[in-house]
Amino acid sequence: MHGGVGEPGGTANPVPVGAQTAVEARPPVVPAGKRGTRSARRGRSGRRMLSHLGLILFGCFMLYPLIWMVSSSFKPTGEIFREPGLIPTNPTLDNYPAGWTALDSDFGRYILNSLLIVAGAIVGNIVACSMAAYAFARLKFPLRRMWFAIMLGTMMLPIHVVIVPQYIVYAQLDWINTYWPLIVPKLLATDAFFVFLMVQFIRGLPRELDDAARIDGCGHLGIFLRIIMPLAMPAVATTAIFTFIWTWNDFFSQLIFLTDPDMYTVPVALRSFVDATSRTPWGPVFAMSVVSIAPIFGFFLAGQRYLVRGIATTGLK
Amino acid sequence: MAPTLEGERPGMAAVDEGDPPRRGRRQRSRSDIVERRAAHLFLAPWFLGLALITIGPILASAYLSFTDYSLLEAPNWIGWENYDRLLDDPRFFQSLKVTFIYVGVSVPLQLAFALALALVLDRGIRGLAFYRSAYYLPSLLGSSVAIAILWRQIFGTEGLINRVLQALGWDSPPGWVSTPEYSLWTLILLHVWTFGSPMIIFLAGLRQIPRMYYEAAEVDGAGRLRRFFSITIPLLTPIIFFNFVYQVIHSFQSFTQAFIVSSGTGGPADSTLFYTLYLYRKGFGDFDMGYASALAWVLLTIVAGLTAVNFVAAKWWVFYED
Numbered sequence: 001m002h003g004g005v006g007e008p009g010g011t012a013n014p015v016p017v018g019a020q021t022a023v024e025a026r027p028p029v030v031p032a033g034k035r036g037t038r039s040a041r042r043g044r045s046g047r048r049m050l051s052h053l054g055l056i057l058f059g060c061f062m063l064y065p066l067i068w069m070v071s072s073s074f075k076p077t078g079e080i081f082r083e084p085g086l087i088p089t090n091p092t093l094d095n096y097p098a099g100w101t102a103l104d105s106d107f108g109r110y111i112l113n114s115l116l117i118v119a120g121a122i123v124g125n126i127v128a129c130s131m132a133a134y135a136f137a138r139l140k141f142p143l144r145r146m147w148f149a150i151m152l153g154t155m156m157l158p159i160h161v162v163i164v165p166q167y168i169v170y171a172q173l174d175w176i177n178t179y180w181p182l183i184v185p186k187l188l189a190t191d192a193f194f195v196f197l198m199v200q201f202i203r204g205l206p207r208e209l210d211d212a213a214r215i216d217g218c219g220h221l222g223i224f225l226r227i228i229m230p231l232a233m234p235a236v237a238t239t240a241i242f243t244f245i246w247t248w249n250d251f252f253s254q255l256i257f258l259t260d261p262d263m264y265t266v267p268v269a270l271r272s273f274v275d276a277t278s279r280t281p282w283g284p285v286f287a288m289s290v291v292s293i294a295p296i297f298g299f300f301l302a303g304q305r306y307l308v309r310g311i312a313t314t315g316l317k
Numbered sequence: 318m319a320p321t322l323e324g325e326r327p328g329m330a331a332v333d334e335g336d337p338p339r340r341g342r343r344q345r346s347r348s349d350i351v352e353r354r355a356a357h358l359f360l361a362p363w364f365l366g367l368a369l370i371t372i373g374p375i376l377a378s379a380y381l382s383f384t385d386y387s388l389l390e391a392p393n394w395i396g397w398e399n400y401d402r403l404l405d406d407p408r409f410f411q412s413l414k415v416t417f418i419y420v421g422v423s424v425p426l427q428l429a430f431a432l433a434l435a436l437v438l439d440r441g442i443r444g445l446a447f448y449r450s451a452y453y454l455p456s457l458l459g460s461s462v463a464i465a466i467l468w469r470q471i472f473g474t475e476g477l478i479n480r481v482l483q484a485l486g487w488d489s490p491p492g493w494v495s496t497p498e499y500s501l502w503t504l505i506l507l508h509v510w511t512f513g514s515p516m517i518i519f520l521a522g523l524r525q526i527p528r529m530y531y532e533a534a535e536v537d538g539a540g541r542l543r544r545f546f547s548i549t550i551p552l553l554t555p556i557i558f559f560n561f562v563y564q565v566i567h568s569f570q571s572f573t574q575a576f577i578v579s580s581g582t583g584g585p586a587d588s589t590l591f592y593t594l595y596l597y598r599k600g601f602g603d604f605d606m607g608y609a610s611a612l613a614w615v616l617l618t619i620v621a622g623l624t625a626v627n628f629v630a631a632k633w634w635v636f637y638e639d
């Protein structure tokens with residue numbers, strides 16, 4: 001996004017991939033001249049306590065709605081409105097089975113649909129985006145800068161601009177209400193974000209390794225498979241985690257391409273759950289909402305390192 | 318793929334040809350050809366995707382925007398009629414207004430929060446990783462249907478917020494999502510709530526500023542405020558710019574939140590009728606594909622235009638060190 005956009009080898013991004021430590025904690029710096037009297041030191045640690053207090057309070061305030069939703073999923077629906085507090089007075093597990101079976105199919109079906117699409121998307125993104133990234137990062141070919149700039153440009157393209165013709169084509173292929181419209185584009189590396197992420201990463205790998213492998217008789221495929229991919233595992237992990245979260249959360253394209261209740265994914269099913277009845281059964285709805293965000297939360301806990309680095313690297317959400 | 322690439326490795330067939338310098342040149346050019354072919358093979362899926370999933374549909378949508386296609390019959394060329402209709406369509410202007418207010422208010426607010434928190438967290442605070450994660454979590458969940466549903470409850474007539482307000486003595490507070498004056502603001506709040514991801518980018522950016530600048534400034538007697546405005550802010554402008562451009566593009570396309578909170582209507586009284594929501598309703602509610610395509614092209618023009626304006630304006634305020 002700097003002046004170097006569209007210029008492989010230029011600094012297209014503020015933060016280099018290699019800067020793994022860049023986002024880690026920096027030890028507190030106390031200027032030598034300020035190591036003052038005891039009271040001043042106490043004042044400083046008092047201020048520190050205060051800022052911790054502020055940060056914690058602010059964090060609680062931010063996360064309150066989430067925690068409240070989780071706790072409300074264990075309350076009878078009638079109590080949800082009456083209780084703004086977090087501890088249920090009459091805790092119950094009934095909301096979960098009630099929500100699980102509230103729609104035509106049970107929720108397991110929707111989870112399975114979502115998982116199949118997510119799995120396809122992850123495989124597609126890893127294979128196709130890393131291939132494209134290898135070419136952009138390591139190989140010389142005509143108009144490389146132009147293609148790279150186009151690739152970056154497609155990152156900004158709103159999906160809404162292409163969704164209508166895509167729908168028409170998929171309808172003619174009889175692909176509506178199948179998984180294909182949601183997986184095939186990933187197999188064709190249309191998520192330029194990940195191509196960019198991996199280009200940035202591969203550029204950070206020493207070229208000497210490629211040269212050594214070439215001398216040992218490796219072709220480009222060999223270099224890609226035996227040298228680049230094993231070393232690019234952190235970028236691959238970031239890609240997998242982000243693909244999981246984005247595809248799992250994706251609503252717009254799933255809403256459009258999946259209209260048969262049997263093909264619903266988790267978000268689409270949740271939506272029809274809320275809108276199906278005039279009076280929303282909040283208990284079961286919250287229970288299924290919790291089920292729907294639990295995997296994201298799990299991936300978040302497991303993959304934090306990659307997420308933070310991935311965002312810092314590419315500067316994108 | 319493998320045998321061809323590896324079989325045509327340079328330097329094998331060329332050994333007994335010509336004198337050394339010429340051979341060198343031939344070798345290089347042959348390896349260039351091999352490399353080019355490899356590049357095209359590696360890029361094949363991407364090229365295919367670019368043609369079939371991106372460029373093709375963009376052109377098709379340009380064509381469709383001049384037709385009255387409804388999926389049932391073949392498209393009829395109707396010239397500029399769809400665009401003429403746009404100009405007479407109050408809901409089109411309403412959706413533009415809603416979207417511009419949403420983007421114009423929520424992006425600066427979100428980035429202000431992100432920057433403020435990044436600055437606080439950058440002061441070498443203990444437990445940074447913990448705070449960072451806690452503040453980042455909403456960004457991961459913010460675009461999900463579950464959170465939009467939660468918002469609908471929290472800001473509903475019988476929602477969490479109103480329960481608290483009643484406890485504080487406000488007898489009958491309005492339903493925030495069901496009152497046209499407030500509904501859009503609940504969505505703006507939801508966007509601001511997801512300040513975590515720009516915050517992480519700001520944090521990474523702050524780490525890139527060399528310590529010695531601050532030390533030198535301190536030696537020169539620059540105070541805290543002066544250092545902030547003369548070092549931190551200028552050196553951070555490229556990142557502020559990046560976040561701004563990205564968030565504008567991104568939030569212009571918001572859909573899920575408005576769709577869920579308003580049950581897909583954009584209501585009440587079109588107060589949450591995001592541009593993309595209107596496009597969806599025209600294309601996939603009314604199956605007025607031609608009109609939806611015209612809407613899509615206007616969206617593309619606006620997003621591209623805003624991005625271009627941002628890049629031009631950047632010359633005046635974004636500071637590059639070199």
